[in-house]
Amino acid sequence: MAKKDATSGSGNANPMWGGHYAAGPSVIMAEINASIDVDKRLYAHDIRASKAHAEMLGRQGVLSGKDVKAITRGLDAIQKEIEDGTFVFSSALEDVHMNIEASLKEKIGDAAGRLHTARSRNDQVATDFRLWLRDALDGLDESIKDVQAALLDKADEHASLTMPGFTHLQPAQPITFGHHLMAYVEMIGRDRARMRDCRARVNEMPLGAAALAGTSFPIDRASVAKELGFEKPMENSLDAVSSRDFALEFLAAATVLGVHLSRLAEEIVIWASPSFGFIKLSEAFTSGSSIMPQKRNPDAAELVRAKTGRLLGAFSALTVIMKGLPLAYAKDLQEDKEQVFDAADTLRLSLAAAAGMVRDMQPQEDALKKALGVGFITATDLADWLVREANVPFRDAHRITGRIVRLAETKGCRLDQLSLEEMRSVEKSITEAVFGILDPVQATASRKSAGGTAPSNVKHAVKKARKRFLSA
Amino acid sequence: MAKKDATSGSGNANPMWGGHYAAGPSVIMAEINASIDVDKRLYAHDIRASKAHAEMLGRQGVLSGKDVKAITRGLDAIQKEIEDGTFVFSSALEDVHMNIEASLKEKIGDAAGRLHTARSRNDQVATDFRLWLRDALDGLDESIKDVQAALLDKADEHASLTMPGFTHLQPAQPITFGHHLMAYVEMIGRDRARMRDCRARVNEMPLGAAALAGTSFPIDRASVAKELGFEKPMENSLDAVSSRDFALEFLAAATVLGVHLSRLAEEIVIWASPSFGFIKLSEAFTSGSSIMPQKRNPDAAELVRAKTGRLLGAFSALTVIMKGLPLAYAKDLQEDKEQVFDAADTLRLSLAAAAGMVRDMQPQEDALKKALGVGFITATDLADWLVREANVPFRDAHRITGRIVRLAETKGCRLDQLSLEEMRSVEKSITEAVFGILDPVQATASRKSAGGTAPSNVKHAVKKARKRFLSA
Amino acid sequence: MAKKDATSGSGNANPMWGGHYAAGPSVIMAEINASIDVDKRLYAHDIRASKAHAEMLGRQGVLSGKDVKAITRGLDAIQKEIEDGTFVFSSALEDVHMNIEASLKEKIGDAAGRLHTARSRNDQVATDFRLWLRDALDGLDESIKDVQAALLDKADEHASLTMPGFTHLQPAQPITFGHHLMAYVEMIGRDRARMRDCRARVNEMPLGAAALAGTSFPIDRASVAKELGFEKPMENSLDAVSSRDFALEFLAAATVLGVHLSRLAEEIVIWASPSFGFIKLSEAFTSGSSIMPQKRNPDAAELVRAKTGRLLGAFSALTVIMKGLPLAYAKDLQEDKEQVFDAADTLRLSLAAAAGMVRDMQPQEDALKKALGVGFITATDLADWLVREANVPFRDAHRITGRIVRLAETKGCRLDQLSLEEMRSVEKSITEAVFGILDPVQATASRKSAGGTAPSNVKHAVKKARKRFLSA
């Protein structure tokens, strides 16, 4: 009884629904149904789209010029109020569209109602959401580019700084610090491309689909699309109001970008650990401790790493939401925006932190040099030298190298600390020239194949990448 | 350049970090790092745990009685301020713990610092979070129980209302409306049990683990655990600060519950569609349209269905966050709370909506009856009758039934509208008695096996379930 | 003890690892480590890439012409054996690359070893995998196109068949069957575009990156890329062996396509339910029951709907795998292929089933017509008519329509069964002309706005879509 009362109608009916909907939604319904806290971020795009719609209706003779002017003036005033912080959003009016419409009615009277001619909330919200996401994608493009710029500057500066390259987190071959950073320039370069491809599919206009079936009013969708910067009106009205693959595609691209950032972040955390000590982080992106003032906890890197989780979470969430939904509009779709907004915010912040960390990180030459002394890191170079210079068959060269490494291990020295005699005791054809290749710096310089780690390659790659990624 | 400036130190250092941390975190760092907007919901649990900790330190002689009193009084005052809405949370103080600690220092001076003896933020936050989740689980237990109560009342009322039971959304056998609802009582009953099992693992106390290794102060963890209602102190200090499986377990249980609610919601949506018309929903949980006032869009059901997405999203997010994290504390863990808070809020709301919808839904006898006339729904009963009463071998009974169904289909009538002769033209052993079983109501009544759909079973099941689920 | 023995070295060492690796991997290790059961599907691409690599080494003077010939001949023989089913894959040789290499050594001796000059398993597997996926994408493009072809034929055939359009699974406005199907042509058309965009990023060549750092051998990557049909060699050697975003992108695109197929499948399940009865499915894609022979369970549709799950599962899995992996190669990457293979197989099958179901489904005119009589489905058309023809303000038109609908509801008739007088009792300005718009067929025909549901639009859209999607 009491329980029932608590969930029953409470009179805060949405007055926009008109007179026939007697009982108001209950408190629970109001809470579960209202999206205004989330979708008010669409206000500017809603107003922009409404103005374009009204103007088109004017051009087509559906609205009078006077109405169009009133609508435009009213919407401009509302936008100003919102941006001034004087607009009061009402939860009873559910969403941003109803809030703006109600305010418009207060301001200009009946003409406000006519704005809704030949459209519905279904095509309206899809349009607003696409406009918002298009702007977000443009912002993110800049943010990714900024990370690339930071990586490029750092790679350029340290194009010839030698460090161990790892496989399985075991030292494998010497590479340069610049070459390592350039890998990320490529990775997030593809992320930018994915976002750009996504933008093209976001940039099609649902408006004019009305509730689901189009309209019998003589509207001109092409002109509205042009006005709003859309590539074109969508071809099918049911598709226009029912589909959210543009949002899923964005969340997927965001997740993949998040994975890349998590890999960079993980490397920063590992490199900043004293046992590695490969880089020093700035105070700006670390936290300290009053009792261990030397400690720089890589908090920002850890947070960037973690935030990959919420990106996959958002994609998974929207996939579950969309799975098995019949056409056309269903209220389930209302859950789309929060995921997309959160992913965009998360990326904006993660990218800014990544750019900052990269700019501030200082590679530590001594630690890198010391690490190069571990793990017989030029063993592959020795094997290749045997093949290339001493004509030893490939698999034999591997066996011989293995025995020389074993010898150095037994003696507790680096490969380049073995004497020529010691090496020749394993393989006769080895000559003095081998020492050239046993030094990590020289070994690195020798890997000049396209895409290889040689400093000259890195310098060239930086220059090329600046052109490919930054000049646009 | 300008860009670099924008991300560099800005002086808004957290004053709690002490004097040695010269440059403040940048604006980006402040934004990515601060958790206060999320974790301020922990305030009451933080204060409760701090008071228990202080009192124990007093009992153990680590703090003076005067300090303990000052701390307690100060914390109580802070709690009051927060609940009165007069407390100002500062983003520069990062999180709820630092905000409360800073305020305490203002109020009581140096004693505030001593509260932090023998603990760290690492065990503190894990403790607060578990206390919060324990309360949330208790609340959710009530919410699930309320849905069960609603289902039980409705099932009781309609224990013998016959409707088609579906497989593959095709009519298969007649069941009762009450029996159908009772399936959900069982399903979410297991969800309650999962939540209860989860609660037992949540209810272990990290406090006293300090940063990660325990402490050399002579603390008494058992007494604090008792005071805070924890089952016991956790056995290993690293585990205590590093583990979040209690949160993952909650999110998993929440997802499974969400799946069950989505199935109920889907059935509500389908049943409320005019082509089915099995139920009528109340205005309270539907939305209308001024132009189609008769329309009741099942918005609440659709939202409940959709919200399963954010539950899986939360579990996926935290799984990604936790994957591959070395012990002990890492900043990645800060991302745990937002997921858990959101899942708890989502469930609270979804359960309330589900309970309300179930209470308000009105099964439509006419539509159910009409649907029973479709699909030869008692065909299985006929086959079973042939086996049971006419001694026909099982697979033969199936073939015979198939031929009789085909006959009815050809004639465009229901099975019980065939004449005895018509049936006997297919199978001689059929007698007048068969008509008993061809009527859906009687067929339903005959399924008296344990757990079967007979109305008498449903009545019994309701009684038993009230005892199992509601009396506790 | 016994337990320990069970997991210790067992002598089945991979003989390709050479002499220094004394103890073999244990049984457990062999089981967890071997990927041959999965990656043998790469055999043809592995052989193709090896041949191109060998020929380039020949051109560059690294291998002798004799060696190149022997290698080519040997690889061709191996491919024939595999395709004839006479090749015996050995689990002790771990993966497809080692199996082929070992067989090659048996066939041609030492030259086999030299094939591995200037490459490593790291760039080799990434190359093979991309070649495989490129082929799979080409196959999937055909499969999606075939679904589009099926939809287009069906849409063309039923371009003017009127049916209810739904929002919230409630009848909302009349549409045509063809228009509904065309929504899916658009949806999966974007999926094709996503796959195409993905293909472009797949189609870059890792080969030549060697283990991670490039090589000092004078290789010519551009010519190998050309030979293998790659757009270009990848720019950075670490990126080439470490990145799997091409696989993630494919799995994401697969998931989104899966979501679209699940929506189509859900509609098929609902439409085929007797309560709707909108379509009749063929026996080919349904299952029956011997006792209810008329029953056609939409098994294929249900399986297509369910398989969305494994697509999201695959994307989630690989996201977790890649999260936080330091560069360059790590064994974690071995888990990539099973997910991608399964997703490609799943899509191939789901698309084939979808195409078949669409081709075979028969819309049921009677049921569609009957459903159009429910829910006052032309109410929006009435409101629009009032605005457009009777100059009634927009919101007033809605209120008036609501009252007329209420009137029809009270009388238990359709809107077009009200008399003109009855309608005029609500709104004076209504004239005889209104009846034109109250009939669903005419209402549908009136929605001629671009992308709207009018049959003439659908015919035009089909023609245009054939050009856009099928002629390529």
Add this chain to the structure above:
Amino acid sequence: MAKKDATSGSGNANPMWGGHYAAGPSVIMAEINASIDVDKRLYAHDIRASKAHAEMLGRQGVLSGKDVKAITRGLDAIQKEIEDGTFVFSSALEDVHMNIEASLKEKIGDAAGRLHTARSRNDQVATDFRLWLRDALDGLDESIKDVQAALLDKADEHASLTMPGFTHLQPAQPITFGHHLMAYVEMIGRDRARMRDCRARVNEMPLGAAALAGTSFPIDRASVAKELGFEKPMENSLDAVSSRDFALEFLAAATVLGVHLSRLAEEIVIWASPSFGFIKLSEAFTSGSSIMPQKRNPDAAELVRAKTGRLLGAFSALTVIMKGLPLAYAKDLQEDKEQVFDAADTLRLSLAAAAGMVRDMQPQEDALKKALGVGFITATDLADWLVREANVPFRDAHRITGRIVRLAETKGCRLDQLSLEEMRSVEKSITEAVFGILDPVQATASRKSAGGTAPSNVKHAVKKARKRFLSA
């Protein structure tokens, strides 16, 4: 055309469906529909359940004693054939149940058909699947226990071996190697408990629910449940055939366990990296390289870490599959088994690898000792000493410690290498006694609070954990 033919009926109809289902499923349908390759793993459980069902039907007088004997004998023979490898599974017979039933019919004739009395494939498959999972859970319990045993032995052996404890992968406080391992004993101990809780919910019997509604045959479900070791028959027949939350719960528990294993694996990878060098791995769980024979790539650890991905993948997949499914049985449910089988296999292998790696790993004292000299790791101990022994207020103690650390950093020495005078220059109250606490070994020994890292605690914890976890 040709395309259409390829998907049309092909005559390979499942002969078990009886005569009325004219056209066979097409090739596509056969491929998408058949589950035999996956579900044949259920054969033993299917036979066991069938025997129990037949015997009960005999006891209840539904089947004759002769039939029951024939069925039992026939099923036993089939089981022997399957286990001998002589049984030929047919894909045309779709699933394991039909394969066994068809074979039984060949062996014993008509009685085979009567076995299906009072059950359906719906309750049969749910029963088999639960029996299988129950066995798998029992096996996994042993596997987890074995990892605990390995951890406990290693922890016992190294209960007092001091190493750095990390937060943020930065050295924070000294701990013992044994204490660190004991954290995992606790973590996976909770995983065992979750699996046990899951087992209780798995262990309820669907059999007797028949297709969805129960049956009119006088069955005795309780006795079958007892015979099969089930806790009880499920209470509601629709729930019994429709629910898969037991599978979801297992997959969730598997994912959380996978997360724990991934954390252990990540630590193994990091510790085995030469820059850390904390442990040496055995050859058994690593891979080598012929050219770098000293290299031990932690392949098994990386694979264990990666496999977390497929566990989350499986949970996500089944969540998507189950989301929004109406009751009762739908073909979507067929997709449940592959996920569960794969997760169980994955865990079995990952746990075996984890146990083996833990048993074989050798902590490297020198490296651990060296690492303890970095990062002023006893700074917290100094601060605590100041509070505890020198009565310095808490926050002051932190500031003082910070200044002493800064001093040591400037001098490039460890804290215990500062002279008393140097320390007293910062804080007068420091005495000779402070040196006791500055040594990591002594510092570790002092952390005797419950759950703390002191070696005596670890020894005690090992003993207690052996009792809690291994004696059962």
